[in-house]
């Protein structure tokens with residue numbers, strides 16, 4: 001499973017790192033460190049990542065491919 | 066103002082939404098002539114908001130020059146994110162007097178807004194707030210110490226009204242502790258005091274914070290948010306942000322966080338007092354507390370609505386808006402939108418994914434959201450440890466006020 005994080009939409013709500021700390025991390029300003037990139041969701045963390053995707057108030061996270 | 070026939074937006078022939086029925090039920094037709102300051106809204110708040118988001122997600126107001134209130138979560142998100150089309154630079158409340166100075170950064174657009182947020186965000190991140198969690202827990206317990214043996218408290222004046230000010234002024238801004246009682250009192254009076262005194266108290270708070278900033282200018286840097294504000298930012302035109310913008314940032318941080326967090330604490334305490342079963346869930350599963358915070362702020366959004374000015378003609382949810390029209394994002398409705406949330410009137414602590422717009426969306430996303438979340442979670446945890454069971458004192462009624470913010474001014478609680 002791969003997810004992309006939209007650089008323009010991410011405004012640092014930080015919900016992603018709360019729900020999927022093994023997938024998403026925050027930079028010093030509290031923004032998703034993968035903003036503008038696509039991340040490989042590690043095996044076994046798909047549920048967490050999906051929760052994070054749904055919780056993002058900006059809908060900045062989406063499934064890639 | 067673009068011509069909108071609200072009747073076309075409201076389902077035809079629905080007996081629940083005729084002007085007559087709305088006036089009979091709520092004292093006003095809030096669909097066709099919304100007024101955020103009408104006392105009838107305060108009186109029937111959730112009934113009006115819930116009916117609006119379901120049946121009239123684009124309400125029309127004829128107050129002043131008129132405005133629209135969009136309350137579906139999708140429309141709120143679209144307006145908040147598209148700052149080029151929906152500008153903050155003409156104020157976040159409708160019919161704003163021209164002579165009022167704009168607040169920074171909340172009434173500013175990118176790129177100048179971005180300069181401030183980039184500078185300020187690192188001081189308000191989840192990681193930083195994690196670091197002051199224990200201090201806030203101590204504050205909660207000190208406040209509880211003062212009334213726990215009495216078996217009752219007036220929650221707003223003895224807890225909710227004090228905690229956000231203390232947390233922000235001591236641990237974020239670093240105001241001398243000796244100055245706090247007066248400062249917190251003055252902030253309270255500027256928000257909830259007699260109407261004719263609010264401006265005086267606001268001026269007092271402004272003067273205090275400006276003097277505090279000036280004093281810090283002459284002191285060695287401490288690497289905190291005050292140094293960042295004093296360092297300032299360079300605007301797009303190459304000029305440094307002026308002094309009054311620097312002071313405005315401190316005021317925005319202060320006023321953005323006080324009333325909003327007081328209401329979030331008050332509505333949380335009231336919900337837990339009225340729902341013993343849900344209180345028990347949190348006592349049994351303290352790991353659900355952080356999720357419960359999201360549910361409390363979703364269902365009881367402290368900010369009812371904030372506005373934007375259209376910079377060009379644009380269509381939203383089938384409504385043709387004209388350049389210059391004023392639109393409001395109805396955050397209270399968006400958190401209770403049945404299109405995004407199953408059973409929006411129920412609070413569900415177990416299911417962790419909660420999607421809401423209570424802290425705003427887009428570049429103005431609440432900078433204090435991580436502080437507020439942390440305060441609420443710490444409050445719930447510490448309170449339930451010491452006062453696991455409590456109720457609204459029989460014979461009393463919680464008192465609310467409503468404008469662009471939902472506020473609570475009295476909540477009597479008691480326990481055995």
Ligand code: HEM
Pocket residue numbers: 145153157170171172182233317318319321322323325326329362366367368371396422423424425426428429430431432433434436437
């Ligand atoms: C539960 C508590 C809170 C709620 C519901 C809340 C809600 C909001 C909302 C909806 C906005 C967006 C405004 C817009 O789109 O125009 C906002 C912005 C803001 N909030 Fe909060 N807030 C809360 C707590 C705080 C705290 C604790 C602070 C400060 C310590 C704070 C400071 C601010 C500031 C400075 C802005 C303007 C940000 C900008 O324009 O970039 N808020 N808040």
Ligand code: HEM
Pocket residue numbers: 167168169171255256257263264267313314316317318320321322324325368468470
């Ligand atoms: C530079 C920033 C700000 C300044 C200078 C400012 C100024 C003021 C003033 C002068 C009042 C008192 C109005 C009166 O006399 O009745 C007031 C009230 C209020 N402000 Fe602000 N404000 C700022 C930012 C904010 C923000 C960001 C929020 C919320 C997100 C907010 C929420 C409130 C609330 C809830 C009231 C009380 C309204 C009422 O009781 O009717 N303020 N503010």
Ligand code: SF4
Pocket residue numbers: 005009010011012013014015016017030031032055056057058059060061
């Ligand atoms: S939840 Fe969304 S907006 Fe917030 S940091 Fe994560 S990706 Fe960015």
